[in-house]
Amino acid sequence: MSLTLTILPQDRSIQVRKGTILIDALHDADVNLITYCNKTGLCGKCFVDIMKGTPPPPDPREKEFIARKRLGKKSRLACLHRISGDLTVRIPEESQLSLMPVLKRGLRRTLLPDPAVKKVLFALSRPDLASPLSLSEQVQAYFPGLRHKPSPRILEDLAGFMDDPSGEATAALYEDAEILDLEPGDTAEQNFGIAIDLGTTTLVAELVNLNTGKTLDAATALNAQIPFGADVLSRITAVFQDPKKSGALRTAVLVALNTMIEGMLKKRRIATRHVYEVVVAGNTAMNHLFLGAPVKTLAVSPYHAVFSSLPPLSASEAGLLMNPHGKVFIAPNIKSFVGGDIAAGLVAVDLVHQPGNYLFIDLGTNGEIVLKKGRQFMATSTAAGPAFEGMNISCGMLAVPGAVYKAEFRRGLRVMTIGSAAARGVCGTGLIDLIAIFLDRGLLSPQGHIQNREKEIRAGQNVVLLQRDIREVQLAAAAIKTGIRLLLGLHKLTVGELDGIYVAGAFGNYLNIDNSMRLGLLPRLDKKKILFVGNSSLAGAKALLVSRQERARCERLAQTIKHVSLATDATFQKTFIEALEFRAWT
Amino acid sequence: MNKERLLKDMAQAIVEGHREAAEALAKAALAQNLDLHEVIEKGYIPGIQKVGELWERGEYFLPELITSAECMKAAMAVLRPAMERARMEDVSLGKVIIGTIEGDIHDIGKNLVASMLSANGFEVADLGADVKLERFIQAARDMKADFICLSALLTTTMLGQRRFIEMLKESGLRHQFKVLVGGAPVNQKWAEVIGADGYAENALAAVKLAKSLKEKR
Numbered sequence: 001m002s003l004t005l006t007i008l009p010q011d012r013s014i015q016v017r018k019g020t021i022l023i024d025a026l027h028d029a030d031v032n033l034i035t036y037c038n039k040t041g042l043c044g045k046c047f048v049d050i051m052k053g054t055p056p057p058p059d060p061r062e063k064e065f066i067a068r069k070r071l072g073k074k075s076r077l078a079c080l081h082r083i084s085g086d087l088t089v090r091i092p093e094e095s096q097l098s099l100m101p102v103l104k105r106g107l108r109r110t111l112l113p114d115p116a117v118k119k120v121l122f123a124l125s126r127p128d129l130a131s132p133l134s135l136s137e138q139v140q141a142y143f144p145g146l147r148h149k150p151s152p153r154i155l156e157d158l159a160g161f162m163d164d165p166s167g168e169a170t171a172a173l174y175e176d177a178e179i180l181d182l183e184p185g186d187t188a189e190q191n192f193g194i195a196i197d198l199g200t201t202t203l204v205a206e207l208v209n210l211n212t213g214k215t216l217d218a219a220t221a222l223n224a225q226i227p228f229g230a231d232v233l234s235r236i237t238a239v240f241q242d243p244k245k246s247g248a249l250r251t252a253v254l255v256a257l258n259t260m261i262e263g264m265l266k267k268r269r270i271a272t273r274h275v276y277e278v279v280v281a282g283n284t285a286m287n288h289l290f291l292g293a294p295v296k297t298l299a300v301s302p303y304h305a306v307f308s309s310l311p312p313l314s315a316s317e318a319g320l321l322m323n324p325h326g327k328v329f330i331a332p333n334i335k336s337f338v339g340g341d342i343a344a345g346l347v348a349v350d351l352v353h354q355p356g357n358y359l360f361i362d363l364g365t366n367g368e369i370v371l372k373k374g375r376q377f378m379a380t381s382t383a384a385g386p387a388f389e390g391m392n393i394s395c396g397m398l399a400v401p402g403a404v405y406k407a408e409f410r411r412g413l414r415v416m417t418i419g420s421a422a423a424r425g426v427c428g429t430g431l432i433d434l435i436a437i438f439l440d441r442g443l444l445s446p447q448g449h450i451q452n453r454e455k456e457i458r459a460g461q462n463v464v465l466l467q468r469d470i471r472e473v474q475l476a477a478a479a480i481k482t483g484i485r486l487l488l489g490l491h492k493l494t495v496g497e498l499d500g501i502y503v504a505g506a507f508g509n510y511l512n513i514d515n516s517m518r519l520g521l522l523p524r525l526d527k528k529k530i531l532f533v534g535n536s537s538l539a540g541a542k543a544l545l546v547s548r549q550e551r552a553r554c555e556r557l558a559q560t561i562k563h564v565s566l567a568t569d570a571t572f573q574k575t576f577i578e579a580l581e582f583r584a585w586t
Numbered sequence: 587m588n589k590e591r592l593l594k595d596m597a598q599a600i601v602e603g604h605r606e607a608a609e610a611l612a613k614a615a616l617a618q619n620l621d622l623h624e625v626i627e628k629g630y631i632p633g634i635q636k637v638g639e640l641w642e643r644g645e646y647f648l649p650e651l652i653t654s655a656e657c658m659k660a661a662m663a664v665l666r667p668a669m670e671r672a673r674m675e676d677v678s679l680g681k682v683i684i685g686t687i688e689g690d691i692h693d694i695g696k697n698l699v700a701s702m703l704s705a706n707g708f709e710v711a712d713l714g715a716d717v718k719l720e721r722f723i724q725a726a727r728d729m730k731a732d733f734i735c736l737s738a739l740l741t742t743t744m745l746g747q748r749r750f751i752e753m754l755k756e757s758g759l760r761h762q763f764k765v766l767v768g769g770a771p772v773n774q775k776w777a778e779v780i781g782a783d784g785y786a787e788n789a790l791a792a793v794k795l796a797k798s799l800k801e802k803r
Contacts, residue, residue: 040773237741299742300689301716449645467644474647567691576694577649 006088007031008051016083022048023078026091027227033095035230039079043392046095050074052088056081068394094397094424111547113213116312116327117180117276118173119188135159139171139182147177154325158182172276172323175548180276180325190274192216194261194322195541197341198282198290199223200232200365201389201398202506203256204538207264210277213546216268219260224252225289231365231386232285232337236295250292250319258321265321275322278315281331281541283366284339291318291330298337302565308333309555331544332555335563337381342368343558344540346377347550349502349533352557356499359484361522362536363388363428363505367480370561371487377561378491382483387476388428388505393469395462397425404430404463405510409437413459423460429510431473434459436515439582446582448474477521478579484523485575486566495523495586504536517584524584589620593629596661600633601640603653605660612664622669626662626707634658634705638790648698651789655701678709680800683726684735685713687746695788696737699768702789703796708733719750726763733796738769747772748780764799768792 001018005025016025023033023046034045044065055074058066062077078095122142127133133141135155140146158169161184170187172180191211197204200223207217228249229235238245265272280290284305288295291313293306309332318328331340342362351358351372360370367384370377390396390403397403401419404426408414415430417423426434438444438457448470450457457465488494501522503511513530516522522530533539543550566572587595592611599607608630615625637654640646646654682703686696693715704710711729713721726734738744747767754760764783767776777785784799786792 042773234741240742240745299740301691447649448647455644471644471647565691567693573694573697577652580647580649 003083004086005029005083006052006086008088008090010091018084019082021079022076022081022083022087022089024227025083026078026089031091031096032222032227033078033091035079035227041077041080044069044077044394046078047071047075047092048078048095049090049092050076050087051090053085056084111213111543111550113211114547114549115191115193115210115213115277115545116175116329116548116551117191117193117210118176119191119211120171120173121186121188122169122171124167124169139179143171143173143179145176146179148179150179150182151325154179154182158184174276174327180327181273181323183273187274190271192270192275193277193279193545194264194275195538195545196257196278196280196282197535197538197541198253198280198286199341199537200283200286201226201230203253203260204535205257205260205264206538206542207261207268207270208542208545210546215542217264219264221256221260224256225249228252230391232283232289233299235289236285236299239289239295240299246289246292246295249289253286253290254319258319261321272321273323276326277545278318278320278322278326278328279331279344279541279545280318280328281341281344281537281544282339283341283368284333284337286341287330287333287339303336305333305336305339308335308558329544329551331541332558334379334558334561336565337366337383338368338370338379338561338563340558341537341540342370342379343554343561344544345504345533345536346370346540346557347543347554348536348539349531351377351502352553354499357493357497358500358502359487359498360502360504360536361480361484363480363503363511365389367476367483369480369483369487371491371493373491373493376491377557378487378564379561380483380487380564380566382479382566384476384479385472387431387472390425390427390431392472393426393431394466395425395464396431396469397427399427399429399506399510403427404434404459406430406512407433407437407459409441413437415460415463422462424462426459426463426465429512431465431469432515432519432521433512434463434465435470435473435582436512436518438465439518444470444582448580448582473519474580474582477519477582478576481520481523481579481585482572482576483566485579486569486572487564489571490564490569495525498523498525498529500529500531501525502531502533502536504533506535519582520579520585524586587614589618592618592620593625596625596629597633597636600630600654600657600661601636603650603657605653605657608657608661609664612661616665616668622665622672622674625665630658630661631707634702638702638706638793641788641790648694651698651702655698655705658705659701679707680709680732680796681729682708682710682733682735682796683713683722683729683731684710684733685717685722685737686715687736687738687743687750688716688718689746690738690740690743691715692739693737695739695769696735698789699735699737699786699792702793703735706793706797708793708796719746719753722750723753723757723759727759731763732800733766734763735766735768735792738767738772741771744769744771744776747776747782751781764796766792766795766799 002015005016006013014029170183193210195206203221312327315326331344333339358372362368365386367382370379402421402424403418404415406416517524596611700712766784767782774785784795786795
């Protein structure tokens, strides 16, 4: 039976089948609500207001949220209720997924452009009766080093375009060995590529001029796979339970990426045909989902991948909007969940050439850590969880306008919000600042226990930290700290012997180092040794795009990095439990 | 030291996680020839129960649970040989098989459940992690267990909990054991859907659940 669902403030109506879960119906109407607990009614972030129609009775946990968040009587969690009659709902802004700002700062190296794609101008001469050379013979004579003959389709295109069989043409040459495309006239200046950070939550793309190595534009979008699951493991499970979802997941991310690409190309008036290469850097699971590769083996111990390093794929294999004969290069996965984004990130900071001992930490949901000891590299994934991205925290949010990202105590608590908007909640860096302040003021014990009678700490009208929120941060920080400790211990290094710590992740830009050390998230060492690298995955993807040398380095590095499984370490539990205390350490 | 004082101190030692004190008090109890059942039920167990309450109030967290559970273990280690010599019945609230499901190597939560069940008087055999479903059944039969506790920390390995119950049914053994499930992605709804006997969100809830189910039999 078909019912009408009206959505405000968009003022859109759609027909839905009776019994459809509200959040799914909204998703179908392109309204994306937050699904951090994967639609199980646990995170309390997908509330909508029922304006017309009978609201179903709320369940006990929902009632708790409604009371605590002081919502109206007609607020309901969209993931818990099925549509049983015509309904009009209003979507509050807080329940919607919104875009993250693109990181403009961050470590950028400058590299000499040495892209895999080169545009070469050449001249075709009029064939004469004595030796009527074919178009392909002419091309091959001009490019004697070709390993592959130009495909018929490319030749047909060129022949079709040329009114005059003599004249200029431009070849797009790949690795000096393969012709990707032949274009009439001089298009040598039109050589573009795209670097993509294939994040679990946010996708970022950069449009790059391959001849100069300069970035022309960037775009961000939410990873459209989120409605299938907020984290990669939920998405993998979705495929596990219904293999057909693999196609849907792949389509979702491709549509999101191609829309971003199309937008940038239109804005810069660049033809799709002139985008010859795309480099994608993502974690192992995202890389697999992007290609529709089987993910079963990533779901169970020992969590191994189907592929680490792949040869360049054709544009059609990858499904991206670009020159159809173009190439797509996926930054190689290291091992298990530690993927191409980390390999690319290491190249971005050129860790291989930094003499000494370093840690590289990606403070995201997966919490990957790499230790460089002299010439050896070891990597692990700590599964820190989304607390640092503001999730699983009652008033937590992503780093978007309205999020408290910084706090300090100077004759009173002062908080700073992104976009200077009214505080709606707190994001990862704000959380760390607040906890450091509460520890110092005795409102919180180092064991994480809230000391006042109310058992909650207020930092503003919409920013209240509950006991369970503190526990979430303890768990996440302990995971990172344990990863660092175990990696250092396994390789007999002390914190004092580190020459530096690279901190990557969207988190990295606003992070207060002193407070991070206060909580024990980072070990105590000379502040000058902490290096923020922002979105290292994107920077790395770009480095791989513009330089073949970096690409080769990346492949070699990915192969040589050893993987350490924390969970199987006998000292893991003890170290983790001890790490739960908020305490500075070395 | 009089008995009342001793029992109070035993509880306190557990609550504060003082291992040496817990052991010393156990030795004192032996020296004074006290009734060991009474020592456990009126001395140590109230301590671990207080720990449970402090957890529920949010005051105690994982480290405190572990320290207290270890204290309990230490005290029991002192008392047990004497109990065996006197051929005293082990005051066991029930026998428990516990482990993390095959394909999953996460075990901290499961370890905590095992510790707390043991500290609260259950006899626990912890099979570890990545345990094949068949092994759970075999171990449960060998032990004549009352409870089989399955932990799964990934949404993928959680599916093994459903398969396990089906396997039990297929071998006609379903009625012999109470199956409890837990783990981050698991919830009450899932437990009901797969026909488990119960779901516990954490170690303390597991203790409560096991106790209440034991009483139902």
